[in-house]
Amino acid sequence: MSIPVIILHHPQLGENIGSTARVMLNFGLTELRLVAPRDGWPNAAAEPLSAGAFEAGVSVEVFDTAEAAIADLGTVLAATARPRGMEKLVVDAAGGVERIMQRGHKAGILFGAESHGLPSDVVGLADAIMTYPVNPDFASLNLAQAVGVFSAGWGAAQGAIGRWEGEKTGVEAPAPREDLIRMFEHLEEELERAGYFYPPDKTPLMKTNIRNGFIRGDWTMQEVRTFRGAIKALALGRGQARVKRDD
Template sequence: MQRAPAIILHAPQLGENIGAAARVMLNFGLTDLRLVKPRDGWPSAPAEAMSAGALAQGTQVSVFETLEEAMTGLTYTIATTARPRGMEKAVFGAPDAVGALKRQAGQSAVLFGGEKSGLPNEAVALCDAILTYPVNPDFSSLNLAQAVGVFCHQWGASAGLEGKFDGTTEGLGAPALREELIGMFEHFEAELERAGYFYPPEKTPVMVTNLRNALVRAQWTQQEVRTFRGAIKALALGRGKARVVREE
């Protein structure tokens, strides 16, 4: 994976949000978490609990007294804010922000403000660009850890983590062969015909097509085909027993 940006939390208040941010960072391959004057100090038992082990398994936390100190060694930083600041800076959505970060040769970072009021203007002024999300304009307040998570997800997707999930499934049996499906269809349709389902007769081809289209979308396994055919047989036998009882 390409070198990931640092995540800087400016004056975070709740240890729980710090822990949740650390957790979602590690989910998507980011490990450099920098804290500027966390209100409740560090280390933090609530952060440790909320991190679900991320603080012990890979997310590295550094604590600084000032933002300037936290930005030591950085060559490019993006500030997150939902409010227009009247500054001459590039404004990105998450995908373009990730692209800008990937074009940097040095160490980059994304800066997030505290829970109460976000980033002060002087912090935004130190950054190269602004990141904003397309949130509801009537309710644009994001929880700090949620805001970090939105960016981290975008970074993980761009870094190829989503390629590990290719749509395959685990624990399923072999897929049904087409001839097995066709045999199931014919079995089902024969019993429906006996039950008088296809009426009027001239609509039978359309009804059969609709049924097959619906069934084929399920992507049956061989075991599922056998199970369904067993169910069809049981219903047919049950209908036969009911007929015998009525005749008697």
């Protein structure tokens, strides 16, 4: 299965083309096609916003018409937020990714110009309409943002993971229950000395509530040691204060 291409129909700003290339490469998409870009191509304004994406692998090809840009594609989606009154399948980003993967043909996604989106005759060339669940009262996405939504869905479907996902972060395994129980007993002993458990008949329930709260924290061994040190410090502070008062 080939990686889908992103097609920008009559893009206006070079900055948006650069931003599009940047977000594409973030999620493993590398083929960008431009249909009659308003300011021509190459465009110096695209480079700063691309963050080096063109040098790092995003290729750009320019076409005069949408028909020429999609000529070699077996599956074409048209990204639009407006109803078109056409008898076409309508999918979201995940549905678009799924359709591309199921059909297995070389695929492309058409995105319209910043000011007016895709014209209906271009939408008519697509197999399906792709739209996003945006706020109906403000369905205005920046061009690169719109491309980014699809690109992120594509990356996830290919098994891409977050930068830190799946890596060891240094967090310990949960503390053995034996050590948690010792911590509970240590805390409860000090609370008993402080007269916290009152009335006596409520003591078992109070201890259970305290233990339940701590257990939900999924404590590590280091956290248990640290907290037991805090208990000792508090207990020592109380004893020192008594000595000073006795003096």
